[in-house]
Amino acid sequence: MRAQTVIVASSMLSSALRPANVRGFSRKRATPAPFAPDQPHQIVFCSANQEIYAQGEQSTALYQVEYGVVRLYRLLSDGRRQISAFHVAGEMFGFEADGQHHFFAEAVGDAGIRVFRQAANDGNWRQTLDAALAALVRAQEHLLVVGRQNAAERVAAFLLDMAERQGSHGCIELAMSRTDIGDYLGLTIETVSRTLSRFKASGLVRLEGARTVEVADARALRALCA
Amino acid sequence: MRAQTVIVASSMLSSALRPANVRGFSRKRATPAPFAPDQPHQIVFCSANQEIYAQGEQSTALYQVEYGVVRLYRLLSDGRRQISAFHVAGEMFGFEADGQHHFFAEAVGDAGIRVFRQAANDGNWRQTLDAALAALVRAQEHLLVVGRQNAAERVAAFLLDMAERQGSHGCIELAMSRTDIGDYLGLTIETVSRTLSRFKASGLVRLEGARTVEVADARALRALCA
DNA sequence: CGCAGAGTTGATCCTGCTCAAAATGCGTGG
DNA sequence: CCACGCATTTTGAGCAGGATCAACTCTGCG
CATH class of the missing domain: 2.60.120.10 (Jelly Rolls)
Incomplete structure (x- = not known):
């Protein structure tokens, strides 16, 4: 389960x-x-x-x-x-x-x-x-993401998708909670949170407040999506 | 990975x-x-x-x-x-x-x-x-199955779906290999095979040859799909 | 200031993946 | 008809990624 x-x-x-x-x-x-x-x-x-x-x-x-x-x-x-x-x-x-x-x-x-x-x-x-x-x-x-990608790949794909759909390349305003993101990606909120923290530590993103994500290294994120 | x-x-x-x-x-x-x-x-x-x-x-x-x-x-x-x-x-x-x-x-x-x-x-x-x-x-x-269900639930859902779409309630002729099933359900072939073996051991299905599955306990399978 | 909800972080566990090998099935050719 | 060879499937042992359980922190709001 x-x-x-x-x-x-x-x-x-x-x-x-x-x-x-x-x-x-x-x-x-x-x-x-x-x-x-x-x-x-x-x-x-x-x-x-x-x-x-x-x-x-x-x-x-x-x-x-x-x-x-x-x-x-x-x-x-x-x-x-x-x-x-x-x-x-x-x-x-x-x-x-x-x-x-x-x-x-x-x-x-x-x-x-x-x-x-x-x-x-x-x-x-x-x-x-x-x-x-x-x-x-x-x-x-999305089926491909959920069925065949690991946690990091899913979160990366999610961020890039959101960035593109919001137009605002660079800084993403997330309307949804970690719970929503988890339920979208087929992950737990803990895994989503940990993955974002890891992205931050690796310099892939900057987090200003939980709901604001700045994509720092779009190239690396894209590479993650395989 | x-x-x-x-x-x-x-x-x-x-x-x-x-x-x-x-x-x-x-x-x-x-x-x-x-x-x-x-x-x-x-x-x-x-x-x-x-x-x-x-x-x-x-x-x-x-x-x-x-x-x-x-x-x-x-x-x-x-x-x-x-x-x-x-x-x-x-x-x-x-x-x-x-x-x-x-x-x-x-x-x-x-x-x-x-x-x-x-x-x-x-x-x-x-x-x-x-x-x-x-x-x-x-x-x-299918996104719900792949995103939120475990191996047993996915295989059960797959079997019921195939049974229904083939019309033949009871005996299913699988056209596809375990590899195909795995890639459909987001599982490995080993997990698909093991799950089917477990279903067989529990009396949920009978397997006559790898590609022929007889649903023995449709009620139990349905219950599995949550 | 204190509370509640959201998010983060840590420790541990378990399901399903990986690697490996044996078994089964099936088409071909002798 | 049987033996061989290949592909598929099954089974086993061990590992690891992500889930679970449990603090703890942060933020906004009354």
Whole structure:
């Protein structure tokens, strides 16, 4: 067993699947205004850790991140969590083949989400397809990282990916906690933390505060990704 | 480092990326007739381990498995391989967002492949989208297996998935080698073999020959998947 | 100032990897 | 039909990377 973030187990139906307030992270602003936009193409504001949709719910819209970061994840019955993707500004998510959500979506920090109702039925199916294919390639590439790379390689790949997607080559503002990173990379928070410390000691990165990472030696990080 | 199937490394361009004949498996029938159908919607016959397309190649068609099994995979520069998906009869593969193949596709055993040229431009975009979304969900679910489950859970999930996709509940004919299974599940062949032996000893499965698995206790296997 | 959550660091353990060798299966040819 | 040779699979022994358990530190906030 290689469990880590033990999120409370749950039984098997829509609302039951929803992770309870008893979570790894704080729920100070627990479930604020419910996520339920009335108009199409509306922008909805989410506070940290707010749920956007849950596994098992009907899929009624597509979503685009306006600002902030969103995590998509699944749970095992004993609480192990796998974050299958983070989405940043501009990226679309919420595609489903069968009208049902197979994952949970939550805002990592405060975020703005643009909601497109009636999914892909309106003319712009081409963009929908492209966005879905981009997500597919991303997921399959992540599979390579999680299935075949060691801890250092995973963290290096994560940092480079984040740096690229934030545009800001050089200094990365991580929206997510070590727990989130671990659950994304298939590692424990301790291993993530140790690996970052080792990177810092080797001069690959500089850490100013836990959430701010400056890439000092991008070449060496890239070499790590094999 | 958790390398296993060490496939010869290669440099970085299309044909160079192609795994050489020097492979883990035998290349008796090495690269027979090249995979190049002239007509649209033609069925092409592939012998075992024949390449269908390579990473870096232009993407010019969609593919559907007629019979047999196809593997999609990527390589790390040191030869570690991650199989991101197996595809069986009826399933479509070969979607790409940007006109370039990001993976290798090969027939596992002998296989028949239906080739659709001009991709998704002809009316049936809806099926294309659905097939792509199905692949996306599959990839993300596989991510959960590889990222968060232990060896026994991964093998159990693999067997149940194969049983379901082959229709034949009960007896599974594995088209792929232990090496393929290992590279799909992010394990070594030794671990796959040991796990299967343990399943056999516990009465969860019966093994008649290395490639034939009879699921004896589907309930217990399912329980393993957590 | 004190508390709570997040992050870091240390010690130890265990699962799965590595290296090695034996066993099994299978196609070929005598 | 059997014997041989090769590839695949299984099994064993030992090791190590990352998980687990347990302090301890840091930061932000009331």
